[in-house]
Amino acid sequence: MHALLRELYPLCRSITGEGVRETLRVLGRYLPPGLQVREVPSGSAVLDWTVPPEWNIRDAYIKDQQGRRVVDFRRLNLHVVGYSQPLPRQWLSRAALDAHLHSLPAQPALTPYRTSYYQPAWGFCLPHQLREQLRDEQYEVCIDATLDAAGSLTYGQLVLPGDTDEEVLFSCHICHPSLANDNLAGVVVATWLARWLAARPRRRYTYRFVFVPGTIGAICWLHEHRETVVPRIRHGLVLSLLGGPGEFTYKRSRQGAAAIDRVVAQVLRQAAPEAHQLREFTPYGYDERQYCSPGFNLPVGCLTRTPFAEFPEYHTSADNPGLVRPRQLAASLRLLRQICRALEQHDRRYLNRQPYGEPQLGRRGLYGGLKGTGNPKQAEMALLWILNLADGQHDVLAMAERSGMSFAALRRAIRSLRRAELLAPVPPPRE
Amino acid sequence: MHALLRELYPLCRSITGEGVRETLRVLGRYLPPGLQVREVPSGSAVLDWTVPPEWNIRDAYIKDQQGRRVVDFRRLNLHVVGYSQPLPRQWLSRAALDAHLHSLPAQPALTPYRTSYYQPAWGFCLPHQLREQLRDEQYEVCIDATLDAAGSLTYGQLVLPGDTDEEVLFSCHICHPSLANDNLAGVVVATWLARWLAARPRRRYTYRFVFVPGTIGAICWLHEHRETVVPRIRHGLVLSLLGGPGEFTYKRSRQGAAAIDRVVAQVLRQAAPEAHQLREFTPYGYDERQYCSPGFNLPVGCLTRTPFAEFPEYHTSADNPGLVRPRQLAASLRLLRQICRALEQHDRRYLNRQPYGEPQLGRRGLYGGLKGTGNPKQAEMALLWILNLADGQHDVLAMAERSGMSFAALRRAIRSLRRAELLAPVPPPRE
Amino acid sequence: MHALLRELYPLCRSITGEGVRETLRVLGRYLPPGLQVREVPSGSAVLDWTVPPEWNIRDAYIKDQQGRRVVDFRRLNLHVVGYSQPLPRQWLSRAALDAHLHSLPAQPALTPYRTSYYQPAWGFCLPHQLREQLRDEQYEVCIDATLDAAGSLTYGQLVLPGDTDEEVLFSCHICHPSLANDNLAGVVVATWLARWLAARPRRRYTYRFVFVPGTIGAICWLHEHRETVVPRIRHGLVLSLLGGPGEFTYKRSRQGAAAIDRVVAQVLRQAAPEAHQLREFTPYGYDERQYCSPGFNLPVGCLTRTPFAEFPEYHTSADNPGLVRPRQLAASLRLLRQICRALEQHDRRYLNRQPYGEPQLGRRGLYGGLKGTGNPKQAEMALLWILNLADGQHDVLAMAERSGMSFAALRRAIRSLRRAELLAPVPPPRE
Structure with a gap:
């Protein structure tokens, strides 16, 4: 996963443009077959929004009076404010230029990440210490970018069909340029999760992976799947920041106690009992903002490690591949596999066939012999x-919540008890 | 407010008598026009009670054998047990006198406040250190008081009519003599709140301020308004101890989760997040005891700072105007204004007119341009x-509870969104 | 109680056999008249189980080559694994013997308690320090026991009839040999509780005390009373470990918020506010496992002091009469009496006959005169x-929960208020 992340890191992504297309091309080589790439023309009306012109950029720089590139897009694409208007090569006074510069006085060595998608603007981002060294009277600046009203917005999706057409949605934003944890980490973990799901012998749910530019991309996807797919979504997660430091953090869906909210809470309780956080829904964040808008109100939460804006490298040049550890990517993937396994069984119900007193497990070889240790x-x-909770009322999720036992342990016990004919499945109400 | 408090402080109030009448006369000069003063004749049956004879007192003292007033009502009205029986001038042995003395061994410099309204008795209150210095064999004592069976109990009320006849009740006890925080503080804050409400261009609710002697006064008021006003009360607060030290304390109504309980909790969470207490209803305290008796069960809570009996000056001569700080009165008033503003809007509901995905706020000028700081x-x-909660289900109170945002911030946002035609009010079910 | 405990301590109890019979004979001398002793034949099918052969043991030992009994059942019956197969006298090599020895390396001076009821086995338990001193090449061993397929399982029960046939169940396990806290403590406390209940002038409920071998005994009892008694059980407690150290611990029934769960929580809150624990139901523990199996799902919790396996003496020779203190037995009995008293009144409802405002308690002699201390x-x-909660909605249990007052204080207040004709009982819906 880390190698793929490093491969994607240099590409200059934005909410439209070649960087997104190239990212999806690379992902297509790693994902199971079937990645669909969709182009939504600029100017399209999508829900309450309009797809903006497509933005592409070839070069941009600030040169000093000696002609040295003191700020150079080609060295780091964060140096240009995302969606900057094209700026023909010209000389600007230091004061005029300064009004278009962005830096972080508190983190003077880092370059910030800034964008201005819908408000025409241009600008450069640079380390504050460099900004303070700009002493020339004039600087030559250029942003060799295009904004193409005949362009399009690009997104990708991969569908892994299951036994039912009920869907689980995984959504990642792919609009950030050279930022590793935000969100190449989410993208590569999703890619490996898709590979794992594709290799499973059976899938109860249909799994859909959506790789979209943030906000406008999710809005395009919702617009285009509003009647068809959206009504079939049973559970979903926005995946972000899954490679950085810090403990897992789950932000609940707007519904607050949807099955996905309860399942993730249980899996985290088992997998990381000392080190995870559960947070309530807020309408600020990633694309759960769109999925959880009141008209849709989908059961979609957001899984991250340390959330956005809460780690010092957030939206700066320090969010580079060095911040993302292979071990953390692997742990995130492991957690997501546990979540998928738990989702597949969460609403199963069973009946204890010997519900009066405990059945004698010893004579069925299910219980140790010598007793006394407690x-x-x-x-x-x-x-x-x-056995105690197999009353037809508790589903597996409720059993996990009440017992505090892992879904894996419950699954193994269910298997043993069914083999011993002590447990009968309760047919689901519909499906 | 503090000046009014100092003006009222010397008056000798009790549950009946001239002190209450004079207090209401003074208040009438500060309140908006319309204070009604009501006399309930002694002997009247009110709910389960009978209005007691009217008590008035001119003078009282304990003189030593040199004729010096060692305890003198005219210096501090707390020196006489409230509702003391008239006691003709007479000499008493020290031992006989001592059985009628009240002092505080643990606070030897302070004079306690004691009453005996319904059990015929007489007594003096004095500093314990003074009591210990009484060494004379005989003392001359006199309580020049009257108990008039043809008198009456006096209370006042002020009604500020609103757009509807649904009412908000504010109730203060006015039966304590020279005690400042308990409850001249509540009385003066209520007075200023009435002035502020009277000056508002519109009031959704009718606001009623009730200035009553504790217990029996509230019982008189309830008796006389049982059929007319009581059924129209939607929210209410007993106001006490609002000028002393300590954090705000809100005691919930008997209902426990009435709108007033939830509104006050939210306003305190915003106004004093680190420093307030919420307490459950108990049937001991101020006149919420009467309003929350099971037959009425009104949604009336009690707002104080440090509650009764929890500060050392409580019911002693140390509860004087020096204990009450203008800054604390002002903060109490500010809080009550916020509560009123929140009550007026708490049950409004709205519908997001673009509920699918977020509406694009930027093109409506509602959202900042440059993005990236998180x-x-x-x-x-x-x-x-x-926008997220305007689903017709959440009222403004529920929005405040879920978002943790102040009512003021929500009010401003609602105004902006209505102006942008993104929000439609949901007509209330009735009114 | 401690004397009875010491009398019962030496008997070699197990899930069947003479030790149980003798224990019940002794108990019969202390219990109120009416103890019924029931024999369930070996081989009987009971629920999902089969009653095992009856086990009795006369002698067992390990002799060294000098003929000295280094391990001697007659000195401590814990030395033999419970339900050991008969073992004719024979010589065994040290290695062969060692495979049948059980000791506690971490507590080298103590003999553990071990059983093997349903898996044919034999063994000895001994202090680890003794085991390490066994250096002879050969040892003579013998277990002079019988397993009789024509025997039976023995249990006892005592029924104290009440005004109704609704029942309260107390269940104790009586299958442990020389272990004092586990569970002679429960047995003797139950015995004294029965004496106290028998002496009461009236009992609303029928009280049933069940003395059963753990697991299989409870299963026998449930099997035999499934249609008759089980449907009448309204509340129940398993009583264990009530004489040892540590704070009271109440494990809720599977229902979790049954009346017994709420009553015990309130009584503990009053009796031991600083020092008690409430725990959720789990399907491991004592016979609540059977009573709370999903088919029965009875409202039966488990009351102990420090729970099993959480004190170092658990299931070792250190759980001897010295561990059990008379003071702790007495406190356990006191608590149970409070629980019974609370159960008898918990669902009573009353109506305040003066519900509008507070009734004037003073004129009825129910309220102190001089006021002011707060x-x-x-x-x-x-x-x-x-008075505040007598609205016909709150029963006494809900009053206790909301007020935090003891059932005893509430009972006294109800008595006073009924005498003053301020309170009317609400007839129960049925009975």
């Missing part, structure tokens, strides 16, 4: 919990 | 929250 | 709470 094994506890 | 302004957050 | 007496608070 410390049952986890596997035995899982058997007892399942 | 820290939206509070005003922008309020817009996003309103 | 600290009402507990008895006055109880009067105010009852």
